[in-house]
Structures are given as structure tokens and as C-alpha cells.
Amino acid sequence: MVKFNRFTLDNGLRAIVHEDDTTPMVVLNILYDVGARDEDPDQTGFAHLFEHLMFGGSVNIPDYDQPLQRVGGENNAFTSNDLTNYYITLPSANIETAFWLESDRMLSLAFSKKSLEVQRNVVIEEFKQRYLNQPYGDVWLKLRPMVYKKHPYQWATIGKEIKHIEDAKIEDVKAFFKKHYNPQNAIMVVGGDVKTADAKLLAEKWFGPIPPGEKYHRNLPQEPDQHEERRATVTAKVPLNDVYIAFLMGDRLDADYYVAELMSDILSRGNSSRLYRNLVKEKQLFSEVHAHMSGSLDKGIFVFEGKPLENVSIETAEAAIWEELERLKTEEIPADELTKVQNKTESTMIFSEMALLDKAMNLAQFELLGDAGLLNHETEKYLAVTPKQVKALANKLFRRDNSSTLIYLAEKS
Amino acid sequence: MILNRKTPPEFRAIDNITLLRPAHQKLGNGCNIFCFNSGDQELVRIEWVFGNERFNPDKPLLNTGVNTMLTEGTGTLTASQIADKVDFYGAFLQVDYGYDQSQVTLYSLNKHLQHTLPVIRDIITNSVFPENELETYIRNQQQKLQVQLQKNDYVARRIFNKALYGNTLYGLGADADTYKTLHRDDMLAHFKQMYQPSNCTIIIAGKIEPDILELITDTFDKDWKNAVVPADTTQPELESSAERFYFTEKPEALQSAIRMGIPIINRTHPDFPALQVLNTVLGGYFGSRLMANIREDKGYTYGIGSGMTSLKQSGSMFIATEVGADVCKAAITEIEKELNLLKTDLIPAEELSLVRNFMLGSLLGSLENVFSHADKFKNLYFAGLDYDYYDRYVETVKTVTADRLQQMANEYLNFDRFYKVIVGKY
Numbered sequence: 001m002v003k004f005n006r007f008t009l010d011n012g013l014r015a016i017v018h019e020d021d022t023t024p025m026v027v028l029n030i031l032y033d034v035g036a037r038d039e040d041p042d043q044t045g046f047a048h049l050f051e052h053l054m055f056g057g058s059v060n061i062p063d064y065d066q067p068l069q070r071v072g073g074e075n076n077a078f079t080s081n082d083l084t085n086y087y088i089t090l091p092s093a094n095i096e097t098a099f100w101l102e103s104d105r106m107l108s109l110a111f112s113k114k115s116l117e118v119q120r121n122v123v124i125e126e127f128k129q130r131y132l133n134q135p136y137g138d139v140w141l142k143l144r145p146m147v148y149k150k151h152p153y154q155w156a157t158i159g160k161e162i163k164h165i166e167d168a169k170i171e172d173v174k175a176f177f178k179k180h181y182n183p184q185n186a187i188m189v190v191g192g193d194v195k196t197a198d199a200k201l202l203a204e205k206w207f208g209p210i211p212p213g214e215k216y217h218r219n220l221p222q223e224p225d226q227h228e229e230r231r232a233t234v235t236a237k238v239p240l241n242d243v244y245i246a247f248l249m250g251d252r253l254d255a256d257y258y259v260a261e262l263m264s265d266i267l268s269r270g271n272s273s274r275l276y277r278n279l280v281k282e283k284q285l286f287s288e289v290h291a292h293m294s295g296s297l298d299k300g301i302f303v304f305e306g307k308p309l310e311n312v313s314i315e316t317a318e319a320a321i322w323e324e325l326e327r328l329k330t331e332e333i334p335a336d337e338l339t340k341v342q343n344k345t346e347s348t349m350i351f352s353e354m355a356l357l358d359k360a361m362n363l364a365q366f367e368l369l370g371d372a373g374l375l376n377h378e379t380e381k382y383l384a385v386t387p388k389q390v391k392a393l394a395n396k397l398f399r400r401d402n403s404s405t406l407i408y409l410a411e412k413s
Numbered sequence: 414m415i416l417n418r419k420t421p422p423e424f425r426a427i428d429n430i431t432l433l434r435p436a437h438q439k440l441g442n443g444c445n446i447f448c449f450n451s452g453d454q455e456l457v458r459i460e461w462v463f464g465n466e467r468f469n470p471d472k473p474l475l476n477t478g479v480n481t482m483l484t485e486g487t488g489t490l491t492a493s494q495i496a497d498k499v500d501f502y503g504a505f506l507q508v509d510y511g512y513d514q515s516q517v518t519l520y521s522l523n524k525h526l527q528h529t530l531p532v533i534r535d536i537i538t539n540s541v542f543p544e545n546e547l548e549t550y551i552r553n554q555q556q557k558l559q560v561q562l563q564k565n566d567y568v569a570r571r572i573f574n575k576a577l578y579g580n581t582l583y584g585l586g587a588d589a590d591t592y593k594t595l596h597r598d599d600m601l602a603h604f605k606q607m608y609q610p611s612n613c614t615i616i617i618a619g620k621i622e623p624d625i626l627e628l629i630t631d632t633f634d635k636d637w638k639n640a641v642v643p644a645d646t647t648q649p650e651l652e653s654s655a656e657r658f659y660f661t662e663k664p665e666a667l668q669s670a671i672r673m674g675i676p677i678i679n680r681t682h683p684d685f686p687a688l689q690v691l692n693t694v695l696g697g698y699f700g701s702r703l704m705a706n707i708r709e710d711k712g713y714t715y716g717i718g719s720g721m722t723s724l725k726q727s728g729s730m731f732i733a734t735e736v737g738a739d740v741c742k743a744a745i746t747e748i749e750k751e752l753n754l755l756k757t758d759l760i761p762a763e764e765l766s767l768v769r770n771f772m773l774g775s776l777l778g779s780l781e782n783v784f785s786h787a788d789k790f791k792n793l794y795f796a797g798l799d800y801d802y803y804d805r806y807v808e809t810v811k812t813v814t815a816d817r818l819q820q821m822a823n824e825y826l827n828f829d830r831f832y833k834v835i836v837g838k839y
Contacts, residue, residue: 022453025778060418065700070767071424072774074699089778096422104418121712128667129715129735135563209416237665239559271484271496281492281549287556307556340501347503347522350454354782 001376002359005196009203011212013183016363016372017199018191020356026192027357028088028098030106031364033187034180035082036157037220037298045159048079049123049168050176054086056115058105071097079157082297083368089357092193096202103206106186109177116170123165127158135238136408146230146404147246147301151223153294182213187367191360223248223299230404235411240287240310242408243317246303247397252296252369258381259393260293260302265341266333266390267291267304267324272340274324275306285312285320297369302397314407328394332387345382427773432803433786435616440634443611447790448626449618451783455523457619458784459629461537462516462791464646466607468582471594475603476582478550478595480515483508485546487539492546495532504529512583513725514795515607523625530632537608538637542600551592558589565663565670565836566735572659572834573672577729579652610637612644614794618787651676651727654832661836669741669837673748674731675830680723680796686809688721688730688825691818693768694760695719695751696732698775700767702751703732711747713740723796730825738838745833755822759815772810 004018039046054077055064068075073090088098131137140156148154159165188207190199226248250256267275268291275289289306308317352358366374435447465476484506485492499506502525507518517537521529561567571586578584615633617626653676678685689697696703696719703717717734736744760768779785793802 023781025781066767067421069698069700069771069774070421072427072770072777074771074775074778091425091427091774091777093425093427094422094774097424100418100422107418118709118712122708122715125668125713125735125737126715128737133565133667133735135560205416239563240556270500272493272500277493277496280553284549287553307560309552309556336501340497343503344500345503347456347505347520350456350522351520353454354452354784356781 002353002363004363004372006372007200007203009183009208011183011208011210012215013186013188013203013207013210014367015188015190015199015203016367017194017196018189018359018363019195020192020359023192023356024092025089025356026092026095026098026190026194027360028095028102029189029191029357029360029364030086030102031187031189031368032084032086032181033185033216033368034084035080036155037081037152038180038216038218039152039155041152041155042164043168043172044155044161044164045123045157046164046168046172046176047084048157048159049119049165050173051077051079051084051086052119052123053109053115053173054105056112056119057110058101059108059110061101061104062110064101064105068097068101073097081153081157083365085361085364087357087360095194099202099206103210106181106183106207107210109173111170111174113170116168116173120165120168123158124162127162127165131156131158136242139242139244139406139408142232142234143244143246143303143404143406146232146406147248148223150221151298152220153223153296153298179214180216183207183210184212184215187364189360189364189367191363192356220298226402229400231407232405233407233409235409238408238410240307241314241317241410243306243308243314243321244303244406244408245318245321246301246404246406247402249293249300249302249397251298251300256389256393256396259385259389260397262338262341262345262382262385263328263390263393264291264293264302265344266337267328269341269344275321278324279306279320283320285309285317289321314409318405325394325398329391329398332391335387338385338387338390342383342385346379349379426770427777430773430777430780430803430807432780432789432800433783434800435787435790438630440610440630442634442637442639444613444615444633444637446615446617446630447787447794448621449616449783449787449790450621451618451786452620455620457521457523457526457617457621457625458787459519459521459533460516460616460787461518461533462514462614462616462795463607463612464514464644465512465582465648466603467645467647468649470580472599473585474587474591474595475599476515477510479542479600479604479607480508480510482542482546482550482600483517483536483540485550486541486543487535488541489539490532490535492543495536498532499529502528506533523620523622526625526628530628534632534637537613540604540608542597542604544597547595547597547600551595555589555592558587565666565668566672566733568661569670569672569733569834569836572661572836573674573731573832576654576656576659576832576834577651577674577676578727579654581649581651583651583724583727605640606642607644609639609644611639612646616787616791618783648726657830657832659832659834660839662839663837666738666837668735669738669835669839670733670735671741671745671748671833671835672731672733673831673833674729675825675827675832677721677728677730677825679725679728680792680802681798682728684821685723685728686806687813687817687821689806690768690772690810690813691755691821692719692721692730693772694764694818695755698768698771700771702754703748706751707734707736707744707747711740711743713737713744713747723792725795741835741837741839749828752822752826752828755826756819759819762815765815765818769810773807776807
């Protein structure tokens, strides 16, 4: 149980406070309701590039990092297809520094040309390091456009291509800030060694004077249901063949979300999971095989990935994954097996309460979904899932005409 | 009143840092138990830590192989049964192989410990390394290794470790053929000698009610006996290579991995905390000189950092990054420039005070929960140090002078003596 209090400033900034007196630290987490899905198709990678620019100085504070480090604080941020999240942890005695820094960059950035130039290079190196210079690094750049034909999830947060990042102009940066970075599009969570009344005073002092800005109304093309089997094969200089089978699934608020997550655990969580036991250990077809979900807010992806052993053909490998899926579609899972993944989920939730930053981020993300209090009802939703629901969902998702299969072949040298 | 956004709010430096200290007891069979009792959640993390057996160059993978395969079958439980039991009770079981120690870790809710503990007991007293599981393990490791060897940073790390530490546990970099030296009989013998109570330290962290502790001591005292021959945890001497420059060309690389550094003192040396301050200035935090110059000014890389390792027989300081292939030489020139600056110029007062505060805040922030307190203890205990180490650390961070840091840079950081590894283009 993660307790919290909530208030909203006059300018529309939503704030949540989680008091935790077991730590000498505080966290200030700011989530902006903007991600790669909000980008122009001709300017992809922009939300993430922008995240880098948020550290390039704000209107009154030329350097973001130094004053924070000087008071013993650390910070970081990440961008996903759905949202952008910034966080600071620091000793609670110095909490005001965090409010000072975060409020100034919500007020306005410095929009330095030098910062744009350097961060463009840094992000291009990040593109190379994570997506191009790694074996299989570009898989998601290829798989996303197969699954999404309409929805902007068809590109990854890093962007479609390096050129989009090279082309970013300071005017684009300013326009993006105006559209997305204001109190109405943000959620603040303060957690740790702090009292709600004090957090409120600080929030009003530092964030209160920021103009509300314009509320961004998201209106994205939604991905239609899929009714065709999609396949692609690529060959690259990688050591082993790799098979990806992706299925389009419901969105984060779909009641099936919890069923899907447990189904993915049954298939792939831990050494007792079906894929590991049957395909790696017993049939000895793969060196590794996994299932997981993208967990996105709009319609998501349920994906299988496996590297077959060298003597196993792609056809055999694919058929073996499908055989496991057919089993889920025709046989109800034993009650014990479901209890097992439910127990695991329950203990994961309890263990996650030991980590302050995780709690703060979770509260922010559930508030974005509509209510931070949802966090405390997660476990019961997982516990309510039945074997019948698992079977029904397997039949709904795991259809050939809802699949996108990417075969990644090792180039024979 | 108009809000002054230009001036930073007042701040306070961190005064002192309180570490939780464990309760200690020694079981009849020689096994030491340390308990960190704190926290609100009804759960524990329990670690069983064993000193690694002496390295055998002809059978270099025994320490890794035995540790990794502990979950693959015992005299009474198959690998599947072990996995089923652990997963059914919502527990997490990990085996981790380290340079000096190997361990088994259990995360469990207290209410399920009566079911999960016997599985661990079985694993560390009765593992059998079934032949068919060993074959699967070897085959899958060989496949995964092929993928790893395509990653420039991975290759650079292997070459670096080999150069610094030679043919030892620290320098080991297996290839596909090395796995052929793993045999079940050797593993069983290794297991029996290494995994015995007198070579085991149990560290418990979480909410430890008396009945929980009793359950644990019962399970790991009664009938768990030492073998006739004790574990041999001595290790052969490290041998650094004479060659200090290694370039592996990858003609199609978009980025080059750079790793460079030197063997240096470890945590037991009085200079270690001050050297950590120097390391932080150079590359130990986001605002460090390497980051400020090579990422934030030049944009050559997504990230660069320096770090220090403290091992039982040695320590090292290293710099690691992946940079655009076309700027590899330029990046190395900048690294050298930054190292030399530490030797020729005093660190400005403002920068040093920032680093002091950052390091203290970082230490405070690293004590997130009871598990982190146990981790700090492990750093001390296995290096043979006491809690006064952290007192000295805090004192050094607060007071070490710019003069002293400059001296240390001259004493320890000789760029010409650095081992330099480049994988990609140069």
C-alpha cells in the first residue's frame, strides 16, 4: 500500500505527495504527458532529443546539473513512446533546490544553439550505440512499422532515421516546448522525507507563478484491428538466426491487460515458465526464447523472440512457438500454474515498495492513467484473473491474421 | 514579493551518515550469519556467500559453471522442481558468480520461507549437475557468447581484463572451446570443496522476527557438516601483460569501444577514499570532466565515465566509452588531456566542493533500504575492513585538499603506463 496526498495548483499542475520517513532523501518526479507518439511523422525522435535539451540550461539558470550536484543531488530522465519523465533525488534538507531547478525549466528554457548542436551529436551517437552498432539492435526499428500502419507507435523513441535528428531546428524546439511543457500537461510527485504541507508550500512558491499554458489535446490516429498475416525477412551480419512474432493487443486500460500480463508470465517468467521449460530444456530447440509486452498506453504489442539452436530450422522454431500458443488456446491452464504467476506478481508488488523512486514514478504514471490510487488496486486485478479468461484472450490475440513475423537471418560468411 | 529565480536556495552540506550494523552469530558448523533487521514489509533477502576456489588454469570455468548450475538439479529435486517451488511461492532465486566470491540469493516473503528455505538448503548441500543439464548449459552459453563477441564494449572489457590480470579468475575470457573443459566429475568435486559451511557467510536483510531467524539457523546448522578438506580460497599471483596497447579492428564499426586504465590500490589502502574523490572529478558523475568535455562539449559520445574496482588481490581505475568511429583518436587525445590537467593544475575550490557534496549525497542516497545497508557491509567485510572505513571515507571526502589530489594524480595516473584497448576503428 503506497499512501499519498494530492492537490492541484491554480495553473493546473497536478501534485501528489508520498510521505516516507524511513529515508533521509526526497524524490521530485515530474512527468510530462508527451512522448514519441505525439511527434510529427517527418520529425521523429524529437520528444527524446528534447529531453536532452531540458538539461541545456533554463531561462534563469544557465546550468542545470551543477547546482544540483552541489547540494548532493542526482537526476535523470527517460522518454518513451507515451511520456517523458524527469526525476531528482537529493538529501531532504536540500529539497528546495529541486523545486527551484524543475520550476525554472518548466517556466522556460534558455534555447541555446550550442546545446542543440551538441545534443544532436550526442543523440546521434546514442542512435548508433543502441540501435545500429549492436547485433539485432535495429529489430524494433523494423518491427514497429510492421505492426502499426496508422498509429505513431510505428516509430521508436529514438526516431525513424538519423536525418530527422540532424534536421532539428531551434524554432522546432521552441514550438515543442510551448505545446507540451507547461503545468497543465505535467504531473508532479514528491516522495520521501517530506510533509505534504511543506511540499505544498514549495510547490505554490516555485510552480504557482508559472502560466498555465495551453492544454494539449491528443488526437492520434488509432491502429485498426489487424486482419492479415504480415511477414518479413532480413539478413544481417549477426551470429545467430532470430525469430520475432508480434501480436497487436489492447490498450493499457483494457480489462484484458492484466490477463495478458499473466499470460506472458506463464509463457516466459522464470525457469518454470512454459517457453523455457518446453522449448529450451525439453525439446532443445532454442538457446533462448522470451515473451513480453510493450505495456504502452494505446494498443500494445505482445511479442515472442527466440534464437533457435544452429541445427534447428526457422520453420521448426516458428512452429514450436505456435504449438505453445495453440496449447493456450485449446487447454485451460491448470489452477496451480495461474496461482504461481499471481503469487509472483503479488510479491513483486511488495518488493517494489522498498524503492522510493519506483514508488514515485509509479504514482505519476497511474495518475496519468487517470488516478494514482490505481497503483494500490493492481494486485487485486491480477488476483482476479481466471483460467477461462486466459484461454479466451489467447484465442483473441494469437491468430495468424493478427501476427507480424520478422525473421532475422545470420548472413553466412 | 518577486521570486528570485537567479539565486539558488540555501543548502546544507551533509554532516554525518549513519549505517546500520548487523547482529552477528556463528553457527556450530563455522558458518557466519549477519542480520540487518529493519523495514516495514514482511520480507527478507538472504544471501549465501562462498569464497571462490583456487583458480585452475586447465579447468578455468569451474567456479562459474558450478555456481550457475546450482539451480539445475539436486539429489532430490530436478531443475524443473526447483523452479516450480521457487516460483510458486512468489520467491526469487538468483545465483551470481563474482571475481572473489560466488553466491546464492533468495528474495522471499516471510510467510513462505518455510517452503523456500529447504530448496536453498538442498541446492547448496546436494547439487548434482546432471549430465543432460550440463550439455544444455554449455550449448546455450556457447551460443550466447557468439552474440556477446559482436559487441565492441564486451570485447574491449575482455581484452582489458586479460591484459591487467593475466591467466586468473579476474582475467578469464572464455571462448567456445573453453566450455569443453567443463566435466561433471570435476564440478562435483569443486562443489563439495567450495560449498561448505566454513566457507559460507549468510547475510540476512529485511524484517527478521525471532522465529524467522530460528528457521534459518535451524536449516543451515543442523546436519550441514564441513568436508574433511577445507575450501582452498587462495589464488595464483596476478600477472599483468607487458604489452599495453591493444587494437582490434572492426572495419564496419560505426563506433569504437575504448577502455583504458591501470591496476591500482584497492579499498584496504589508506589512499583509496581520496582516489575515489579524484576519480569522481575525472569521470565519476554526470558533471565530471570527461562527460563535460567529451560528451557535453564535443558530442563525441552518448556516455563516458571512469570507475574504480576493488578486488581482493587488486584494484583498478579505468575509463570506458563508445565513441563515433571517426573521432576515436580525438577522443583519446581529450582523455589524455583531462588526465594531464589533474596532474598540472589544482582542482578549483568550487569544483572540489561540488564533488564533495555530490559524493556525500550519493552515499546517503545509496542507502535506500535495508538491502543497501547490507550491501555496504559486504564491501567492508569481504575486504577485511571495519565500519571505521566509512568514517574515514566521509572524513576524506570532506577534507582532502586540492594539493593532495594533485599529488595523487601524479603518483597514480601515468597515462603512458595505462593499458589501452580499442575495438572498432582507430
